[in-house]
Amino acid sequence: xxxxxxxxxxxxxxxxxxxxxxxxxxxxxxxxxxxxxxxxxxxxxxxxxxxxxxxxxxxxxxxxxxxxxxxxxxxxxxxxxxxxxxxxxxxxxxxxxxxxxxxxxxxxxxxxxxxxxxxxxxxxxxxxxxxxxxxxxxx
Numbered sequence: 001x002x003x004x005x006x007x008x009x010x011x012x013x014x015x016x017x018x019x020x021x022x023x024x025x026x027x028x029x030x031x032x033x034x035x036x037x038x039x040x041x042x043x044x045x046x047x048x049x050x051x052x053x054x055x056x057x058x059x060x061x062x063x064x065x066x067x068x069x070x071x072x073x074x075x076x077x078x079x080x081x082x083x084x085x086x087x088x089x090x091x092x093x094x095x096x097x098x099x100x101x102x103x104x105x106x107x108x109x110x111x112x113x114x115x116x117x118x119x120x121x122x123x124x125x126x127x128x129x130x131x132x133x134x135x136x137x138x139x
Contacts, residue, residue: 015047020133022060027126029073029100039066042131044121050139051114058121058133059105073100076124079108081137083117 022040026033040062048054058077078093094106120134 014049016135017045018133019043020131022131029126034073037065039064042123042133044133046119046135051116051137053110053112053114055109057107060103062102071100071102072125074098074126077106078122080120080122081114083115
């Protein structure tokens with residue numbers, strides 16, 4: 001898994017950005033078989049300080065074959081939370097989008113206090129998890 005993390009320069013603000021590749025796959029939707037080649041990434045940004053999360057963003061970025069011949073239909077994004085022991089405790093799931101698209105984006109401005117652990121952005125296509133990108137949430 002490819003992950004790139006950046007820390008903000010301001011001492012009181014901590015942010016993280018990372019990407020995970022979306023592997024090639026195929027699925028059927030409304031009677032059509034859709035093949036998604038390589039070339040797409042799931043990106044995830046967390047902005048906040050310590051366990052306070054002010055906002056999270058999730059999106060897909062596709063280039064080359066993934067842009068020209070891919071696409072995601074019947075997709076859903078979610079943010080899933082896990083405590084420091086790796087136990088799932090909550091999620092924010094966005095509605096399933098019953099259309100097709102490329103270079104998708106969803107944002108959550110929450111101002112929430114999370115437990116120390118991880119926050120993961122997840123992409124599901126046709127109900128199947130296709131990519132996940134996580135960041136640690138520390139005190």
